[in-house]
Amino acid sequence: MAAGAVLTLVVLRRRYLVVDVTGPSMTPTFLDGDRVLVRRMPGERVRPGQVVVLEGPELPAELRALVPRAEPLGLLLKRVAAVPGDAVPAYVAGAPALVPDGKLVVLSDNPAAGVDSRFVGLFSTAGVAGVVLRRM
Template identity: 45%
Template sequence: MAVCALLAAFAVTAAGVAWWVRRRWLVVSIAGDSMRPTLRPGDRVVARRTTLAGIRRGDVVVVRTPAGWSATPPRGLLVKRAVALPGDPVPSDVAVQPAGGGRRVPPGRLVLFGDNPPASRDSRHIGYFTATDLLGVVVGPRRYGRRGPT
């Protein structure tokens, strides 16, 4: 009987730990070339879940594909680099420039670029990403293993 109680307690504890880890961390497999040379297809990265306040310019972040996304994957996850945050100057190559002559990234928005511009669909094409699409920031070192061919 004591063994059953011990096993049940272990199972409940393990489930609690798994739930806690999943709420705070995310493992993402890189599928495309948009972040080359930093990340390659097949690389896996770990991201710490955070809000816009936890992001710094230059961080590699994980976001949900935005509404109206027309590229593949249609509603998956994207890994990009944060190049401008709310209040920062808007880079000149962002697709959607602010109306009314404002030259700053608006609150709740961020500008994300891939490290490999010819292979990346990012703020250069679709404009701002929203803070609600942000899932987390990739923690270093950047690579945690590969799947598939090198």
């Protein structure tokens, strides 16, 4: 019986992830301190409107002074605005007309409090950990 329970836990950990929300960037959808259940999924399978957990980019030098830390941003919670083949919204500076393969446009639900594609451009689909299923 114990082996079955261990196997079940291993399978669940491969499919799901629990993430603590920090910061106000996804307010009002998710609040600082919320915990969310994330289904692991490759970035190529996400769709516009879904909230994803993904790796933050290395910040350009001009933005490092605006963010209180110089290291990469770590895992972020963001809403997918456009996927490969979609038109790139006008607010994403310096991007091509269409989202290229392997890239995403992601936004904060609270634009005044988040670092997203408006500031750092396109994000990599390879950095996607999964899609948020629900608040816990």
